[in-house]
Amino acid sequence: MDPDALAKAFVEHYYRTFDTSRPGLGNLYQEGSMLTFEGAKTQGAQAIVAKLTSLPFQQCQHNVSTVDCQPSGPAGGMLVFVSGSLQLAGEQHPLKFSQMFHLMPTPQGSFYVLNDIFRLNYA
Amino acid sequence: MDPDALAKAFVEHYYRTFDTSRPGLGNLYQEGSMLTFEGAKTQGAQAIVAKLTSLPFQQCQHNVSTVDCQPSGPAGGMLVFVSGSLQLAGEQHPLKFSQMFHLMPTPQGSFYVLNDIFRLNYA
Numbered sequence: 464m465d466p467d468a469l470a471k472a473f474v475e476h477y478y479r480t481f482d483t484s485r486p487g488l489g490n491l492y493q494e495g496s497m498l499t500f501e502g503a504k505t506q507g508a509q510a511i512v513a514k515l516t517s518l519p520f521q522q523c524q525h526n527v528s529t530v531d532c533q534p535s536g537p538a539g540g541m542l543v544f545v546s547g548s549l550q551l552a553g554e555q556h557p558l559k560f561s562q563m564f565h566l567m568p569t570p571q572g573s574f575y576v577l578n579d580i581f582r583l584n585y586a
Numbered sequence: 587m588d589p590d591a592l593a594k595a596f597v598e599h600y601y602r603t604f605d606t607s608r609p610g611l612g613n614l615y616q617e618g619s620m621l622t623f624e625g626a627k628t629q630g631a632q633a634i635v636a637k638l639t640s641l642p643f644q645q646c647q648h649n650v651s652t653v654d655c656q657p658s659g660p661a662g663g664m665l666v667f668v669s670g671s672l673q674l675a676g677e678q679h680p681l682k683f684s685q686m687f688h689l690m691p692t693p694q695g696s697f698y699v700l701n702d703i704f705r706l707n708y709a
Contacts, residue, residue: 536661546707565665
């Protein structure tokens with residue numbers, strides 16, 4: 464699978480899971496994983512899922528505008544950079560966001576999220 | 587120097603150089619460096635500088651809103667995620683942008699940019 468297709472498949476899976484069953488995101492992180500969400504830092508799969516499931520909105524829908532990816536070095540990692548918009552239930556206007564993921568390979572031939580940084584782009 | 591201070595210092599240096607003497611950015615990249623600028627991929631310090639100096643605007647000013655950073659793994663790298671706005675000469679309104687850098691240590695104790703992804707956030 465070529466890197467761009469892999470990045471796109473990851474991004475689709477990530478936001479579909481986020482928007483339908485957020486606790487399922489836990490499978491994508493490991494103990495060393497880091498999340499910085501709007502400047503707040505969290506580490507470890509369990510703490511990251513706790514953070515994501517406790518955000519002050521329940522229903523939401525991510526719409527992805529762009530996905531860029533690059534290999535991150537000899538360890539076989541991949542950087543994925545996303546821009547898009549986030550529609551919260553009950554809000555009239557979607558919020559623009561940017562997010563980056565650093566995916567690292569697992570021994571099983573899959574990937575996990577080592578780094579995750581999310582920011583809203585206030586208009 | 588703590589990582590957040592290092593990231594902030596890098597970001598200040600990068601955009602000051604971009605806005606005053608763009609060819610000077612060449613020192614920050616190496617042969618394996620990658621740039622994806624608005625979806626267009628370039629590799630290598632020389633090609634990256636050629637790309638950045640040939641962008642269709644001469645004078646510009648970056649204003650940084652947020653800087654987030656995380657260590658990127660055992661190789662000692664650092665991920666830096668920036669949001670901000672870009673004012674082009676002659677344009678009335680600034681453009682919002684997001685950019686990520688993957689900094690890797692050099693044997694001399696400094697850092698170079700291995701990965702660079704830039705996107706405008708259209709309103």
